[in-house]
Amino acid sequence: MTRMQQGATAVASLIVGMLTISACSSLTEPYNDAPIDHKVDSPAIVYSGPDGFANFMEKCDEFGNLVITTRTEGGEAAAVVPNEEGCAKFDKGAEAWKKAK
Template identity: 40%
Template sequence: MSLHKPGLRTVVASLTAVVVLSLTAASCDDNKASEPFKDAPRSHVNNGSAMDVVRGSDGFTNLGTKCDHGNRVYVAYHGDGAYAAIAVVPQDPTCN
């Protein structure tokens, strides 16, 4: 079998392109749940207490809340979506 035939050359080139595109797509997984801290450098980590998580119904945003240095921090996120919302209650009296 020779690669000099135009039909075989096209098939080999197409299969090569499919393999390269498949490997490229597989390496682009940006799952924020499986790759934590893939963001800006951090000065410290607050592992002192667990975050309270409120899971929304299917299709709705989830909510997490935690105290950090006397301030209550709320984080809203939607699965692996590329967005989130953050709110802070300064000097929250429930954060002792």
């Protein structure tokens, strides 16, 4: 093998290695989510739809809002019901959220 062939082989190996590493990194984060500041681990209610229909979830956030979300083949859908009465007990206010940071 000539020196030129060795150099080309080395460059090709480097490119393949870099592509492999970048492909594997995307496997660890399938949705490319943003970094997490803090988590709200309160329970959520999940409703199961019949076959062919998406399931959906509802959960109260830390501000007394009801968040409803689903994941379907066509993308994601989310709705927020502000100041929901049933979520008032979860409302910690903005000051509590700032302290959690």
